[in-house]
Amino acid sequence: MSETSSLQKALDAVSLVALRGELTVREIGEALGLPRSTAHRLVGSLVKVRLLEPHRAPDGDVYAVGKLIEELNAGQLSWRSLLQQARAPMEALRDQTGETVGLHVLYAERRVLLAQEISQHPHRWVYDNLMVPMPLHGGAAAKMLLALLPDADMERLAARDYRPNASSGALADFVGRLRDIRQSDVSVTADEVNPGVASIAVPVIRDTRYGHPLAVLSLAAPSIRLNAEAIDKLQPMMRRTAQQIAQASAASARGVAIPRRLAAGASA
Structure with a gap:
């Protein structure tokens, strides 16, 4: 099976489950005309990347559309709302810290x-991966x-993204170390x-x-x-x-008026 054909079969499988609801591997394979072993491999791969997810049923596992589909669909809306509340406080922090x-x-x-x-210092750090999905192990x-x-x-996710041969x-x-970061509520790295x-x-x-995704604020220099x-x-x-952004985002999501000092990014 060619790479293009494999990709089409994967899309067909996700579309089939989205249209029909929960299906077994056998049902997916029969609908798509796939041998049982091929259907099992395909569904297993789709589960790994969260395009499908298994649910327990009395007569065996059935598969539904995965949470990744929902996240991808909701991403832009939640991002726009979060960014709207974050811009002014981020600018204020940049100006305050340099x-x-x-x-x-x-x-x-x-x-x-x-x-x-971005810092206005001649010697500064600027991220070059805006809006690019990145692994979760470094920084x-x-x-x-x-x-x-x-x-x-x-x-x-640590096992997935940490050094492959670790x-x-x-x-x-x-x-x-991640648990230590959770306990201290701050992450600090240098030359990593x-x-x-x-x-x-x-x-x-x-x-x-x-409705907002997990989010963190960083400062780099x-x-x-x-x-x-x-x-x-x-x-x-x-x-x-970070607290200003979180409070303003939560208030906006609930339809509550945002205090002027938060909307303006005034520091506490």
Whole structure:
């Protein structure tokens, strides 16, 4: 089966389940004219990438459309709302600190940089992956997003995105560091993804009940400026900004008027 044909079969399988509702592997295979072994492999692959998800039934597993479809469909709407509330506070934090500020979300189990406010320093850090899905293993923002997840999801995605050939011990150490980040509510890295660059990340959206994705705020700068003393000074400012964005986003989602000081990004 060619790559194009395989992709078409995968799309057909997802479309079939979306149209008919919950189906067994046998039903999917029969409808698409696939041998049983091929149908099992296809459904297994679709489950791994969250396009389908299994449900228990009295006579065996049935499969429904996965959560990824819903996330992809809702992404733009939730992003626009979140960005609307985040722009002014992010600009204010950039002006207050002089460093590049970023807003990152968890989208389709990847980190996505939604927006950044760029430092005016001649020697600065600027993200070059705006709106590009990225793995979740490296950098302060990715680790903070991972740490916000329930244990089972955190461990599963850490195993997926951490160094491919890492030993079980190295992976366990990495998960342990994520739990430390969860406990401290801040992620700090230096020279990890890009030499000479350090970053801090704190949570913005940790509760997705209002339709917004998990989100974190980052601040990135050359390591020579973002030293231990600077990090201690910057954390309270970042937390205040993150709280402003979270409160304004929640109020907007509930249809509540946003206080002028929050909408304007005034610091507490």
